[in-house]
Amino acid sequence: MLSRKHLLAALALTLSSGIASAADEVVVYSSRIDELIKPVFDAYTAKTGVKIKFITDKEAPLMQRIKAEGENGVADLLLTVDAGNLWQAERMGILQPIQSDVIDRNIPPQYRATSHAWTGLSLRARTIAYATDRVEPQDLSTYEALADKQWEGRLCLRTGKKVYNQSLTATLIENHGEQKTEEIIKGWVNNLSTDVFSDDTAVLQAIEAGQCDVGIVNTYYYGRLHKAQPSLPIKLFWPNQADRGVHVNLSGIGLTQHAPHPQAARALVEWMTGEEAQKLFADINQEFPANSKVEPSSEVAAWGTFKADSIPVEVAGKRQAEAIRLMDRAGWN
Ligand code: FE
Secondary structure, three states, X not given: OOOHHHHHHHHHHHHHHOOOXXXXXXXXXEOOOHHHHHHHHHHHHHHHOOEEEEEEOOHHHHHHHHHHHHHHOXXXXXXXXXXXXHHHHHHOOOEEOOXXXXXXXXXXXXXXXXXXXXXXEEEEEEEEEEEOOOOOHHHOOOOHHHHOHHHOOOEEOEOOOOHHHHHHHHHHHHHHHHHHHHHHHHHXXXXXXXXXXXXXXXXXXXXXXXXXXXXXXXXXXXXXXHHHOOOOOEEEEOOOOOOOOEEEEEEEEEEEOOOOOHHHHHHHHHHHOOHHHHHHHHHHOOOEEOOOOOOOOHHHHOOOOOOEOOOOOOHHHHOHHHHHHHHHHHOOO
């Protein structure tokens, strides 16, 4: 058996050589697919030698898995989309705060948890898309106005079961209260031209096909479709520019409660909020960097600038349960 002296000597050697193998690895559970994250992780490994292992799945099973693994957890970080999901993870008790001046400097406070349990990495606006041959931009103004008679039989929406729409509804409740929000949502549901769709791309394709004239989508879905079809007869509109601004949500990351490599994980998150990673991470999916010092890609910049809602996005989580009940009552399936 090794003596205490031997153990200390071995430890000193490990520390001095700087190759503490366990710390040279970070494990990420990601609900974002390989192609959106691998280039970023590869860049970090090339720079630092730190290996990043990741598995991808839907956010709910990943969160359950972290919960079930408990103290024997293998994941250091949970990477997912939407403040509603990150807030949920925090509530499940599977995240721990990262106190970091670097992160606090890089990411504006409305895109982080006040508890420091997670931080945003990239931003997406959930905005109005319209058919350029059937809608004039001056016909559009606010999310609320899509409930007006003028849009009867002309609106397409994604299912209310998707967290993106629950988060949008949560911010409406924060602004207008329950009663008025319910009227707005009922108005939207009344104006639907067809059943709700399972994803945002289908909403855009329905607009293109003439099934409806307007819809609400995340910007990167528009970016993807527009890239594939440069002549796409659809444009993005930035609503609520005279009041609170466009609803912006995020992809983000949090340190797990029982992370085996908390220091290495923290260093990775700090790097991910910095300039080099922000550019890479945002550009891959045509998103906006969460670090406001970093410019979006030219493709994204071409959509134009807009005023974003400055509401802290964690409201999406805080009011999620309320939003789901309200959407249910209003018939948003
Ligand atoms: Fe998405």
